[in-house]
Amino acid sequence: DSGVTQTPKHLITATGQRVTLRCSPRSGDLSVYWYQQSLDQGLQFLIQYYNGEERAKGNILERFSAQQFPDLHSELNLSSLELGDSALYFCASSVLLVPSGNTIYFGEGSWLTVV
């Protein structure tokens, strides 16, 4: 158990709909990362937040957005869903600077199926 909690574990929704994926980072971790893993794309970085602020952006579609709340949990919002958005979405968190190198820990993911 990495300590990173993601909900829901599985979600099936229709095209055009909107969903919200939730992530609770490990206790004390200020950074949250979102990744998408589809069959043909591997693990793709979407976005990172640190203490409520966006810090880095990857290949995140404009239909997707995220935020990190004051209690440090994060949500990934996916709208106008398309079949191609079906994927595993992982959240990860990390502690800030540690002399030996900060480590990123992943949750178990949210399976999204768009039908």
Add this chain to the structure above:
Amino acid sequence: DAKTTQPPSMDCAEGRAANLPCNHSTISGNEYVYWYRQIHSQGPQYIIHGLKNNETNEMASLIITEDRKSSTLILPHATLRDTAVYYCIVRVAGANSKLTFGKGITLSVRP
């Protein structure tokens, strides 16, 4: 972040050591070598990381060459549960530093 090169797959016998190679010839002085693994559709699992010294923990050992251009992850006694995709990643260990995953190496442990 520097890129890494891993063979696509390898196998080993259960109970034997699994030595997973990784090349990172363009690594910079402030970049760490990280290893993660992913067991079929589970979340990537942190294994070990290092800067220039060899490292060992309860899961594995990491051997980094003196010039830091390559490394080897060693699973000392592989079990069937170690069958997974293993990712070697080079990254600066800062607050803004993400992990960039390549294709990894698929390790198959055979009985």
